[in-house]
Amino acid sequence: MKDRRWIALCAIGLIVLATLNLPDAASSRVKGAVRDGISPLQAALRGGVRDLREIIRYIRGIGDLALENRALSEELVYLRGEMRIARELERDNRMLRDLLGFVQRFPNQLVSCEVIGRDSTGWWQTVRLDKGAEAGVAEGRAVITPDGLIGRTVAVSGRTADVLLLSDPTCQVSVRLARSGVLGIMQGLGAGPGEQPACRMDYMARTADVQQGDEVVTSGMGGLFPKGLLVGRVARVETDPSGLYQRAWIDIAADLGRAEYAFVAATEADLAAAAKGLIEELTGPSPGTIGGEAP
């Protein structure tokens, strides 16, 4: 009996060790499969939560109305309900027009995505999108909203992509001040209790022209983010502890916590690769590639 327990413990230990030491490719394949498997459930549940929120908002509206005007007729309630729906539709319409205009303005190819989840452990500041490699999303691409940059893709599976937000301490972006052209590195600082997530721009020369309210945009250096994407505005400036540089706290332009839709700036090559994959999936691999060898 004691032997069996030891054997079981050793087996568990071996499984854990094997999992910990899986090669990167195998590990990301397992993670991708799990993510893709759970993403429809996530998307459905998120849609349900959104519908429920709308219903509660609607019911609360009727409740307030009843308290304020008990004498109002049923017809009036109905008409107000109709009006509210019309207003919702108008708002949606305006938002979609804005998004469409944004897509037409932007020079890169954009893949529109819906935010379906957040980091499940709380160790990182990430969000999950409902599109992945199958839609042309690749790792290391800029993710933007009409308000500005929100982060970059870090883990992409077939049908989902994880976005490391600007506010994550491991996220660094090369940025520039739009007014004076001063360059710097922006790093996430996380979010304090009940606060909006914050970022800080470091390594600006002590004499550099930095003012509160300056617009911060991506510099395009490093090749990861396209040049000129709006990131935020300078909230305050101070000299760093060494006294050699200035640093500035940045208010991020996009609302990182409430983004529901986002766009991944895909390159032409990403979209071509996705289209090729889709064609291969539909028609089967080309004869020359069977067995992994060229003819």
Place this chain on the structure above:
Amino acid sequence: MTLLSLLFWLLAGGTLQVLMPAWRHMGQPSFPFVLGVVLYAAMAKKPRYFVAMALLGGILEDSLSLAPLGFSTCAFLVSGGLAVLLRADFFAHKATTVSVFGALCASVSTGVMAALLHARGLVTLTLGGTAWRMAGSAVLGAILVPVLFGLMRGLERRLGVGEEAA
């Protein structure tokens, strides 16, 4: 049937955990839905179910975050193992006991995870920050785990799955 019911809760827990944003206060801990399912298996089921849930739950949680595969499994095995060791001394059906248990195990799980992530250089942590986060996890564990236990027990009663503690 027991395994199916646990798998259902694991999937539901994983999905809910992703939908609920991390608690912004007390070090940003996440709501421990998956850990709750692992603890239930550790407290109320045979050890083999606990091990299966710790392995699968760990893979699920790591897949839904940026953590390397296997880290959460280690954290779940340690905290669940603690539950297995202590369960004989606790009255597992009492909400207050389960609450204390949930707080202890959530805190231990966060501590193990913090140590692993820090050792691999994936996150930068301070001792004070980690302790604060462990305290936050304990608060969430104390609230969430008894509720989750009640729901899981309720479903099992409806399905006619008996208690199987070894």
